[in-house]
Amino acid sequence: MALQYRTKGFIYKKRDRGEADRIFTVFTYDFGKIDIWARSIRKIDSKLKSGIDIFYLSEIEFVQGKKKTLTDAVLIHKFSDIIINPEKSAVACKIAKVLEAFIHGQEHDHEIFALIIETFKKLNTYNLPATSYNLIFIYFLWNFFAILGYTPELSNCAHCHGKLNEKELYFSNKDGGVVCKDCHATNTLDSRISAQGGPASGWRGNDTAVDSDVIKILRIILANKWETLLKLKINLSTQKELNNISKNYYLYLLSSYSFKK
Ligand SMILES: [Zn+2]
Incomplete structure (x- = not known):
C-alpha cells in the first residue's frame, strides 16, 4: 500500500510536464524541500488547481510512490x-x-x-x-x-577578534564578517607576496572596504x-x-x- 502524507508547505517553483501535469517545488514544514507531481492539474476541471500555485502556502496531501503525487491541496494563504x-x-x-x-x-x-x-x-x-x-x-x-x-561576525574583528574601529571596516567573506584595519593590511600584504609567487601565504581573498x-x-x-x-x-x-x-x-x-x- 502506498504511503500517504499530509503537511503544509510553501510553493516556490513550478514547471509544466506533458499535456496537463505540473511539478511543484515545495518547502514543507515536515519534510523540507520536496518536488511534487500534480497530475492533470492544468485541466479546467481539476479539483486541485485552486489549492496550489506559485507563492501559495498550502496544506498538501501526497502519495509516496516512485514519485510524490499530489492527492489534495487546500489553500492556507495566498500572497x-x-x-x-x-x-x-x-x-x-x-x-x-x-x-x-x-x-x-x-x-x-x-x-x-x-x-x-x-x-x-x-x-x-x-x-x-x-x-x-x-x-x-x-x-x-x-x-x-x-x-x-553563517552568521557574520559584526561585533569584533572576525580574524583577530580584536575591537573594531567603526571608521575603518572591511568585510571578509572567508573570515565571515568584518575585519579590522590591521588584519586587512596583513591580508593585503599576503596577497602581494602570493601574487609574486612568494611562500605560501595566508591570503584570505580580497576584503571589501565597508x-x-x-x-x-x-x-x-x-x-x-x-x-x-x-x-x-x-x-x-x-x-x-x-x-x-x-x-x-x-x-x-x-x-x-x-x-x-
Ligand atoms: Zn583584526
Missing part, C-alpha cells in the same frame, strides 16, 4: 499582492532562487520555514517605495545565512529589528554597498557551501 505588484514579484523570485540554490536535501527545518513565511507576509503586507522592497530581500538573505550557520552604516544595518537585520529597519533613511550609496556586500557573500557561500545531500 495576492505579491503576484500583482511587479516590484514585490521580483523580490519573491529572487528569494525563490536563493531557496533553489541552497536547499537540496529533503530535511525539515522549522526555522527556514518560519523565515520564508515571515518574509512573504512582510512582502505582501507592506507598501513601500519601489526601491525599498529590496531591503526585504536583504533581510531574508542574511537571516537565511544565519540559519544555515561603511559603518552598512554594518549597522546588518546588525539591525540580524537582530530581527524589522520596525527599526523600516524607519531608517538609507541613502543610495549605502544601499548599493549593502547590495554589493550581500551579493558577494552570497556568491562566496554558494561556492563553498557543502550541500548535505
Whole structure:
C-alpha cells in the first residue's frame, strides 16, 4: 500500500510536464524541500488547481510512490499582492532562487520555514517605495545565512577578534564578517607576496572596504529589528554597498557551501 502524507508547505517553483501535469517545488514544514507531481492539474476541471500555485502556502496531501503525487491541496494563504505588484514579484523570485540554490536535501527545518513565511507576509503586507522592497530581500538573505550557520561576525574583528574601529571596516567573506584595519593590511600584504609567487601565504581573498552604516544595518537585520529597519533613511550609496556586500557573500557561500545531500 502506498504511503500517504499530509503537511503544509510553501510553493516556490513550478514547471509544466506533458499535456496537463505540473511539478511543484515545495518547502514543507515536515519534510523540507520536496518536488511534487500534480497530475492533470492544468485541466479546467481539476479539483486541485485552486489549492496550489506559485507563492501559495498550502496544506498538501501526497502519495509516496516512485514519485510524490499530489492527492489534495487546500489553500492556507495566498500572497495576492505579491503576484500583482511587479516590484514585490521580483523580490519573491529572487528569494525563490536563493531557496533553489541552497536547499537540496529533503530535511525539515522549522526555522527556514518560519523565515520564508515571515518574509512573504512582510512582502505582501507592506507598501513601500519601489526601491525599498529590496531591503526585504536583504533581510531574508542574511537571516537565511544565519540559519544555515553563517552568521557574520559584526561585533569584533572576525580574524583577530580584536575591537573594531567603526571608521575603518572591511568585510571578509572567508573570515565571515568584518575585519579590522590591521588584519586587512596583513591580508593585503599576503596577497602581494602570493601574487609574486612568494611562500605560501595566508591570503584570505580580497576584503571589501565597508561603511559603518552598512554594518549597522546588518546588525539591525540580524537582530530581527524589522520596525527599526523600516524607519531608517538609507541613502543610495549605502544601499548599493549593502547590495554589493550581500551579493558577494552570497556568491562566496554558494561556492563553498557543502550541500548535505
Ligand atoms: Zn583584526
